[in-house]
Amino acid sequence: MSFNKLFQFLRNLNKNNHKEWMDEHRKQYHEVRDFYIKWLNEMDIKLAAVDPDYSPTTGKQAINRINNNLLFHPDKPIYKDHFGAGLDKEKGKGDFYIHIGINGSFVAGGFYKPKKQILDSIRAAIDYNGNEFKKILREKSFKETFGGLMEEEKLKTAPKGYSQDHEHIDLLRNKSFAVMHELTQKEIMEDDFQEKLVDIYKKMLPFRNYLNHAITV
Incomplete structure (x- = not known):
């Protein structure tokens, strides 16, 4: 098989x-x-x-x-x-x-359109220390692998409790905090596919750790 x-x-x-x-x-x-x-x-x-x-x-x-x-x-x-x-x-x-x-393959991680409680916790973490999160997002290998956050849907204004001129308003307006890396069928069928996924996992880990810490603190 x-x-x-x-x-x-x-x-x-x-x-x-x-x-x-x-x-x-x-x-x-x-x-x-x-x-x-x-x-x-x-x-x-x-x-x-x-x-x-x-x-x-x-x-x-x-x-x-x-x-x-x-x-x-x-x-x-x-x-x-x-x-x-x-x-x-x-x-x-x-x-x-x-x-x-057959219509696209990818790996992803984070939280895609999470429930309010999780979203509130992530926003609170960004409010407290958004610079750390931005540092993760700007890291060269991270940007090369994932590009950035999936931003399919964002608030048009600031979320409740945050001002429009918040220093991290660009992040706070997100409804999802997830990233993805697209895969080709050729990559999937190569002998080193599992090793490639391990490498992608490691590059995603600081991002996922930040979010997981945010919702458990």
Whole structure:
């Protein structure tokens, strides 16, 4: 089994996105899923070796369901076009997310549109010591790897309790505090893919540590 077969399965599923096809190809699905779980188990060991605060996460714990949640998103197809998984999982903290899909692959971390309590805690940390956070965001290897924060949605004005002329207002207006690094299918199928992910994980770690500390203090 390989990522090449995983991508092929997802392409076939995307063309036949209905329960009848999945039932007919359930064995193939489990073979692909088992391959990815085994691969995640290997990644789990590698990441734990470079981060003393890493939370061990088995492949079965990490992998997301391939079914879309039609209760909240009834217009979506039954099945996703990707396999998603979150490593370094610990309740209340941001994980290291790996997204392998036919319409784009990436790794990401931080908090994407978090709940109010988490968002308030992050903003409080930035209010207290935003310079430290900006130093992390401006670090050369970090910028080269992630570019910057994902800024899909921001407040038009200052959040409640903060002034418009706050020195860190550019950060405080964010509704998400997450970064991502896009991956190509060619990269994913190379022999050193796991080593590349370990390197990306290490470059993201100061960012994730800052946020995780912010919501636990």
